[in-house]
Amino acid sequence: MWADESVFYQIYPLGFCGAPFENDGVQVSRILKVLDWIPHIKKLGCNAIYFSPVFESDTHGYNTRDYTKLDVRLGTNEDFKKVCDALHKEGIKVVLDGVFNHVGRGFWAFQDVLKNRQSSPYVSWFNRISFEGNSNYNDGLWYEGWEGNYDLVKLNLRNEDVVQHIFSAVNGWIDDFDIDGIRLDVAYCLDPAFTRRLREFTDSKKHDFFLLGEVLHGEYGRMLNEMNIHSVTNYQCYKGIHSAINSANMFEIVHSLLRLFGPEDWCVARGSHLLSFVDNHDVSRIASLISDPACLKLAYGIIFGMPGIPCVYYGSEWGTKADKSQGDPALRPSFDKPEWNELTDIISAMAEAKKNSKALNYGGFRSVLLTNKQCIWERKCDDERVLVAINMDSNPYMAHFDAGCGMADELISGGKHDFGGGSELAPYSVEFWKMER
Numbered sequence: 001m002w003a004d005e006s007v008f009y010q011i012y013p014l015g016f017c018g019a020p021f022e023n024d025g026v027q028v029s030r031i032l033k034v035l036d037w038i039p040h041i042k043k044l045g046c047n048a049i050y051f052s053p054v055f056e057s058d059t060h061g062y063n064t065r066d067y068t069k070l071d072v073r074l075g076t077n078e079d080f081k082k083v084c085d086a087l088h089k090e091g092i093k094v095v096l097d098g099v100f101n102h103v104g105r106g107f108w109a110f111q112d113v114l115k116n117r118q119s120s121p122y123v124s125w126f127n128r129i130s131f132e133g134n135s136n137y138n139d140g141l142w143y144e145g146w147e148g149n150y151d152l153v154k155l156n157l158r159n160e161d162v163v164q165h166i167f168s169a170v171n172g173w174i175d176d177f178d179i180d181g182i183r184l185d186v187a188y189c190l191d192p193a194f195t196r197r198l199r200e201f202t203d204s205k206k207h208d209f210f211l212l213g214e215v216l217h218g219e220y221g222r223m224l225n226e227m228n229i230h231s232v233t234n235y236q237c238y239k240g241i242h243s244a245i246n247s248a249n250m251f252e253i254v255h256s257l258l259r260l261f262g263p264e265d266w267c268v269a270r271g272s273h274l275l276s277f278v279d280n281h282d283v284s285r286i287a288s289l290i291s292d293p294a295c296l297k298l299a300y301g302i303i304f305g306m307p308g309i310p311c312v313y314y315g316s317e318w319g320t321k322a323d324k325s326q327g328d329p330a331l332r333p334s335f336d337k338p339e340w341n342e343l344t345d346i347i348s349a350m351a352e353a354k355k356n357s358k359a360l361n362y363g364g365f366r367s368v369l370l371t372n373k374q375c376i377w378e379r380k381c382d383d384e385r386v387l388v389a390i391n392m393d394s395n396p397y398m399a400h401f402d403a404g405c406g407m408a409d410e411l412i413s414g415g416k417h418d419f420g421g422g423s424e425l426a427p428y429s430v431e432f433w434k435m436e437r
Contacts, residue, residue, distance in 0.1 A: 001230060002048075002093060003181065003210045004273045005361045007304075007351040008311035009046035012281040013054050014061050015332025016314060019073035021059055023106075029075035034083045038090055040338040044317060045351025048093040050183055050212075052281055054080060060328065061097070062185060063104025063151055067169035077176060084177040095181035095210060096173060100166055101189045102145070102152040105137070110153050114139055125162050127154040146186070157194040167201050174205050187213030187227060195227040212275055220260065220269045234274035234308055236260065241278060241299050242289040245392060250375040253302060254367050257377070261307040261365040270364070276308035279316055281332050288321040294428040295392050297346050301430030304350040305379070305388035307365050317344045346412065346430075353411035353432050359384040360432070369401050374425060376401065386411070387433040391425035399423045408433035 013019075017030035031054070041049065053061030056069045070080045084094050103110060109122035113129065123129055126143055133142025135150045146152040155162055173179050182202070184190060195213070202209040211229040220232050237256050244253035260269045278286040278299045290296050296319060303310045318339040322330045354360045363379035363386065370376075373393040379386045387408070391397045403419040410417050411432040417423065425431070 001210065001273070002208055003212075003230065003309055005355060006048040006093065006309055007046045007355060008048045008050050008095075008275070008309060009041050009044065010050045010052070010277075010280060010311055010313045012052040012061075012314070012332040013074055014052075014071065015281075015329065016334060017074060018334035019071070021329065023056070023058055023065075023071070023073060025072060027072040027075065029079045031070065031074040031079050031083055035086055037338055038086060038092070040340075041092065042090055043340075043348060044312065044344060045348045045355065046312060047091055047355065048095065048180070049087060050095045050311065051097060053097045053099055058104035058106045058151065062099050063102075063106070064099050065104055065106040066108065067166065068172055081177055084179065088178060093180040093210075094177065095183055095212065096177075096179050097185055098170070098182040099185040100155065100157065100194070101186045102154050105151055105153060107153065113141075117141070124159050125156055127156050146189070157191045163194065163197065167198070170198070170202065171205065174202075174209075180206070180208075181210030181212065183212045183214065184229070185214055187229070187232065188215045188218065188223070190227070192226045192228075195229055199228045220274060221272060222268070224269070224272060231273055231275055231309065234260075234276050237274075237302075237306065237308075238277055238279075238283075241302050242286065245295045245299060246289070246291050248372050248392065250370060250372060250390070250392070254370055254375055254377065257306055257365055258367060263364060263366055272307075274308045275311055276303040276306060277311045277313065278303055280311070280313050281328075282324075283331070284324045285313075285316055285320055285322045285331065287316065287319045288323045293319075294394070297343055298390055298392055298428065298430050300343075300347050300350060301388070301390055304347075304354045305360065305377070305386075305390075305430070305432060307363075307379070310351070310354065312347065317347050319343050349412045350430075350432070357384065357386055357411065357432075357434065359386040359434070369399055371397075373397070374399065385435040387435065389423065389425055389429075389431045389433065391427065391429050394427050396427055397425045399425055403435065405435045407436045409436070410434075 056066040056071045057063050070077050109125050112122050113120040128144045130142040144154040213229050213232045215232045216235045240253040240256040318341050359379040359381050363381040366378040368376040374391050374397050376389045400422045408417040417433050
């Protein structure tokens with residue numbers, strides 16, 4: 001699967017393009033802004049892009065009005081095809097957000113229910129509509145909203161007409177934009193029977209079509225099997241990364257990595273390629289979470305060195321700050337142009353190392369050395385072995401362990417590493433050592 005060897009770049013298009021929060025119905029080709037960022041995305045080392053919602057919605061994209069039409073605030077379907085074609089020409093895969101659990105109140109079928117009530121042929125498209133109840137919109141009917149949010153109307157994914165409507169839209173996304181995958185919003189809420197059918201349908205369209213599920217908690221390996229999808233979001237390690245760094249307790253993140261990917265029988269996702277990230281459009285920026293700015297690059301070192309598919313959220317690669325308490329729009333801003341600094345330099349180097357290393361793409365996970373502020377782990381496959389070494393201390397650290405060889409190539413800096421007499425880890429450092437035979 002191509003995704004296993006990829007580095008993702010996430011864009012939240014409505015924010016990235018500076019679109020108004022409310023859908024004003026005014027068509028502006030803002031999505032073409034992505035074209036100007038392609039050189040930056042390539043220089044960063046990303047070879048896949050995940051777009052948060054792009055289709056017509058009421059406000060933030062996750063309250064869909066029309067699965068077949070680009071949001072007017074972003075432009076036209078022809079504009080988006082131009083973007084997808086340009087990305088593909090540069091070797092960058094395209095993954096779209098599939099928001100199939102719920103729709104917005106402006107969704108055409110729900111509007112028909114509001115207008116025609118019991119006479120609407122679309123009543124059964126939605127979960128548990130009652131014409132004897134009410135919602136906070138005072139429509140004279142009650143319906144299930146996702147997690148109690150009545151602006152997000154829950155779809156009935158056991159209704160065959162709903163399933164076929166979604167599949168028809170996905171078919172258009174593949175035919176018109178040649179997309180390479182879908183990220184399933186709130187996948188943990190979706191009927192597994194639906195995701196299994198979606199996998200069968202997308203496989204019939206493209207043999208290497210990638211399905212990624214958004215999940216928060218639970219047994220990731222079991223969820224992957226039940227939904228029959230390729231990957232899920234690794235929120236467990238996301239939380240462990242900044243917590244371990246801020247508390248100077250590398251045991252926390254290494255324990256999570258061992259639980260998920262280690263050599264023991266109780267590991268729950270060994271061999272899986274979960275999506276790894278330090279932040280995204282729903283959480284505080286990592287630069288606002290890490291208390292010591294010198295450790296920021298170490299957080300990225302973890303996601304590029306651990307098992308999984310690393311994903312960088314636009315703007316965070318140069319250290320943008322934003323706190324969730326400021327509200328979602330603060331997490332999803334528009335930037336006039338990309339920036340480049342020391343952090344982007346090291347992320348770019350780590351991205352190239354990851355993409356070109358069989359061990360970093362497919363190797364297992366074994367802890368080699370672990371203290372409160374230092375850790376070394378091994379990524380090993382049949383014909384390659386890489387050690388990931390991290391020191392979050394402000395002082396150098398001399399690591400003594402059996403490397404199994406005398407020399408290694410340092411994949412981030414491009415230098416050599418000599419294990420003779422111990423391995424000195426520089427302050428606030430991350431290194432990827434490809435072992436010589």
